[in-house]
Amino acid sequence: DGGITQSPKYLFRKEGQNVTLSCEQNLNHDAMYWYRQDPGQGLRLIYYSQIVNDFQKGDIAEGYSVSREKKESFPLTVTSAQKNPTAFYLCASNGPEWNEQFFGPGTRLTVL
Amino acid sequence: GNSVTQMEGPVTLSEEAFLTINCTYTATGYPSLFWYVQYPGEGLQLLLKATKADDKGSNKGFEATYRKETTSFHLEKGSVQVSDSAVYFCALKNFNKFYFGSGTKLNVKP
Secondary structure (H helix, E strand, O other), X not given: OOOXXXXXXXXXXXOOOOEEEXXXXXXXXXXXXXXXXXOOOOEEEEEEEEEOOEEEEOOOOOOEEEOOOEOOEOOEEEOXXXXXXXXXXXXXXXXXXXXXXXXXXXXXXXXX | OOEEEEOOOOEEEEOOOOEEEOEEEEOOXXXXXXXXXXXXXXXXXXXXXXXXXXXXXEEOOEEEEOEOOOOEOOEEEOOOOHHHOEEEEXXXXXXXXXXXXXXXXXXXXX
16 A cells, blocks of 8 residues: 555654654655644644755754665654654655645654 | 735534635635645644635535635534534645635534
8 A cells, every 4th residue: 555654653752862753655746844742732844855855844843863875765854853742743755746745654653 | 915814712612513714815826725634732633725816615514615715714504513623724825835724623512
């Protein structure tokens, strides 16, 4: 089945540690996105990539980094510079022929 | 700029009641409009979409009409079920970026 996988579903880290969230898609989509969702709030765009080896900052990129070395993979690193990293992180993708975004199941990150 | 405003929740209804969740948008050009649904602990799933003015999107008994004159895309369902309890997000797509509303939580009681 085609889709987007995110792992792990739950992630716990100590304050001051970097952590990398995985996002993989087998939909052959060019564009991939990372969003952050806080309780009772909407989605805020962290980073997006429209093609391999290229990515752009979204609205809240500070404290995060990404890479796009392969079309199917778009990992997100939450660095120690991110002041309030505890949140639900959603990865999404879409291709040029699709006028919608497909979402992964999300990773809930808790920083202790 | 581009933005989406939707009614605050939670919205609490009894089963078989009529549902309306309001959504208005601000955008340049000709955006596409979407409603997504999120169940607890999961990602978002596309519920319906409309790509141009006066289009009506529909799925699973839900409907929304793209009204350019009022910049609105209100979600409606004639008879809600307990299984419709979720958070609903209105969104627009413009120039390859998506903009989401803050979400409206719907609680349906038996």
